Structures are given as C-alpha cells and as structure tokens.
Amino acid sequence: MTIRTRIAPSPTGFPHIGTIYQVLIDYAYARKTGGKFILRLEDTDRARFVEGAEDVIYASLAWFDLEPDESPKLGGPFAPYRQSERLPIYKKYAEELIDKGHAYYCFCTRERLEAMRKDQEAKHLPPMYDKTCMTLSAQEVAAKLAAHEPHVVRMKIPEHEKISFDDIISGHIEFDSDVIDHQVIMKSDGYPTYHFGVVVDDHLMEITHVFRGKEWISSTPKHVLLYKYFGWQMPIHGHLPLILNEDGKGKLSKRHGHASVDYYRKAGYLPEAVLNYLSNIVWNHPEGKEIYDREEFIAQFEVTSITAQAPRFDLKKLDWVNGQYIRAMKDEDLLARIVDFDDRVKQLDKALLLKTMPLVKERMHVLSDYWSLASFFFGKPDEFERDVNAKYKEVLRSALNIGDWTHGAMEQSIRAATDAAGLKARDVFMELRLMVTGKTVGPPLLEALEILGKEETLSRLE
C-alpha cells in the first residue's frame, strides 16, 4: 500500500510557520516511505476566506522546496482538491449517514443555540447541543425540508461509550462519549464542517497517515466515530506538538511577529536552515547532530521518535543554525542568495561582491546582515558612529603611501609608523576603520582596504 500524507490548510490568511513544520513531517514521511504528499485546500469557511491566500500557500511551499505531488493547482487522481468544489460529495455522504441513523437534520436557529449555551454556562454545565431535533419525526423533518427551512446536519454520538484511538506520537487516548457534542457536520450553506470534510476526503483520497497539530486531539473522537459509521478504515494519526511562543505563553501567534512564513523570508533566513531548526525542536538526531540537511533528516527520522512536548520557539537558536548554513556555503552560492534577497546589491559589481564574501561570511547570521556589514565597499559611509580623531590622519597618510598595496605590507607600514609616532596600534587601526567604514565594528580592516584599493582608501582619509 502506498503511503499518502497530506496537508490541509484553509485559505484564511498568511501561512503559519507551524503549517510548514507539519508539511515538513508530511513531506519527509512520504519521501522516506516512497509515498505521496498531497495538498488539499479546506476552503469551507466562506466568512474567513481570503482572496489570494491559496497562491501564498503555493509560494511558501515552493520557497521551502516542499512541493506536493497532488494539489488543486497540480491536479491528481483524486481531484478536485479544493473542498469548495466537492460539495455534492459531502452532501451524498451526509445523506448516507442520515439514512443509516447516524446523523440528523437540525433546524435550531442560531439564536436558540446561543440562548441554550448561555443557560448551560450559567448552570456550569458543559456547553453542548441539547438534541432537540434528534427526536423530530420523519413527517416533521419532511415538512420543514419542503418549506425550505434553514438547517444543518448533526452527527449522533452514542451514550456512555469509550471512544479511543492510538496516536502514533502520544499513544493510546481515550474519551468518554458523553463529553462529545452532537457536532454539526453540514452547515446551512451546504458546506461541510472541518470534521466531516477531513474524514470524507482523507478516506476518498486514500490518505494513510494524518499528521496535524495537537489542537485536534479533542475532536478526533468525532472522526473516529465517523470512520466507524461509514465502515471505513481510519488512517494512522499523529498529533504533532504545538509550537509555543518564546515566553511559553500560548501557541505561536502573530502577536509575537514571527509566526508568519513571510517573516523568515524577509528577515533573510534560509529556508533549509529554518527547516533544520523546525525539525530540531521536536526531534533529535540519533548522533546528537544539530545541523543536518533535509535528506539526512528524511533518512534518520522516525515518526515515533517525535517528542510529544510542546516546544517554545527560540529565535536565538534559529539565528545560530542559519549562521551555520551561511558559513558552510560556497562564496558564489552565498552571493547568489544575497543578490536574490537584497535589492540594493542587485546592480553592484559581481566580482567585487564576490571578493567581499570571505570577509563578511562568518559575521552574518541572516542575509540582511550583509548590507550593514559590507555597504562601505560600495560607497563612502554616509554617517559616522563617532567623530574621527584627526591627529591620526597624518600618520596614516604617510604610512599608507606604499607601492605594495597588500594587507601584509599595510600592516607592517602602519605598525612602523605608529611606533615611530609613539601611538598605540589598536587606536590607529580603530581610527582608520572609522574613517573608511564609518563604523567601529566590521570585517578585517586591512583585507577590506586591499579590496577597496589605494586610491579610494586615501580619498576616504580626507
């Protein structure tokens, strides 16, 4: 049997980094087992639908190079892959459930439901549907249907039963059926709710492994029941731990800024480094390695070795991982990434850019660091961190008046001149650095001057 995994995002906004982390697991597991990874769009919430969100999802997956084998855009043997285009299918299966006596029409108004809930809350009872419509006679239902009364379809839940399933990450999980609500499976607008859509589509699309966030554990018993009602085999479920905010308070949210995939792209993180980090917070390399590429992750990881604990997001560690990737890159490759990332360097001289790479590479954590580190190569500094001490100027002017413009020769000359003038070498170097780069920190000075050239250097002294 072919392993089939899937990601089922809803187009309700920017892609969340947590989605990418789930995609990584889906993708890795499918690749590892020679299976398929599917993208299905769960666009059943018309109120929250965001125009263009679908394209952003594709763009994000492309950026991370986690492309699905089947998707709304790509098509595939189980098309359509957009739930909004599968409405007749859900209708048919909902009717099947009604016929079997596992679901029923509900004509309760939102107002009644809300009043009911308020009442239950006041009495400190769990807010649940009171099953009013479950006992409607066939004639009553037929009459209301004929009168086009707005209605939903609810699933029935058996009383006093243990509903359980085995989660590949958390193990055996058991619920009492009495705490499960008679969930709406078809909304009044003819769209399915998530719970119904996933079960029907996962079955129809022959999904074998469902990896999703832990927030779904509580609703899984409803899905267990649905599979049972239909007589379908339930896929293996693995509920992945939620990534928490840096302070550990709540799941990673847009409030904290870096929940959006876009944040990482714009800040100059490398997709492969982000993926490495993401896998690292819920999984450990058997040899304890922290840095490993995707192929190695795919080869080494086991779903069962994913932790069940919710990790906090640690930007500092991500910075370190990203820096490791940058340092491991060839100069040409790094340059290509920077050019692609930073509009300011697009028009600059490639040969010159390439020469600067070795000097800045090990000082970078993210691609956006390049410009602040190396902009002085491409023009005089437009501002200075502090005033230049002019008394060093004369010493430097003569010390740098040498024919052999190499950093070795410059160093010799400057040190000799410095000694003769009774000055401290480090002070002289600092003033020179300031005159040329405008900053007190940066790449190795003399090597930078060698690249900059004698003429430009001397002109910057003035």
Place this chain on the structure above:
RNA sequence: GCCCCGUUCGUCUAGCGGCCUAGGACGGUUCCUUCUCAAGGAACAAAUCGCCGGUUCGAAUCCGGCACGGGGUACCA
C-alpha cells in the same frame, strides 16, 4: 467548569529500572586567537529530573494522587 495532552539545566533535548557524580546543543561567563566585531578553539556555571506518596535491593525511568503549563469545549479551521 468539563475533557484531553504534557512536565529533565534559562531554552531545545538525550535518557526507556542499575552504565546518571543526569549527556549534547543554543544562550551565558571566562580564557586563547586578534586591528574591531564575529567566527573558531578551550573551559566553567547551570536541572535535588514539577510535588507528594507507592512498587523495587535499586527510579529521571514503573504506578497513584496533586500542582502547574498547553490545547479543546463554534453552522472556525
């Protein structure tokens, strides 16, 4: 409120009854290197393994209770 999941250095984790004086990584501190900042190298600090009981010759590891954290409790996903 009710239900579910989780709980090892500040953070991410290793650990599956004796190999644990609890290991690694990020971060921190110190030192080396050094024209600055990094990077790199070395070292140090940092967890009475949430708490209380139990099982056992022996528990971070098994069991129970409690506490705390997270999630769920919608015609949202």
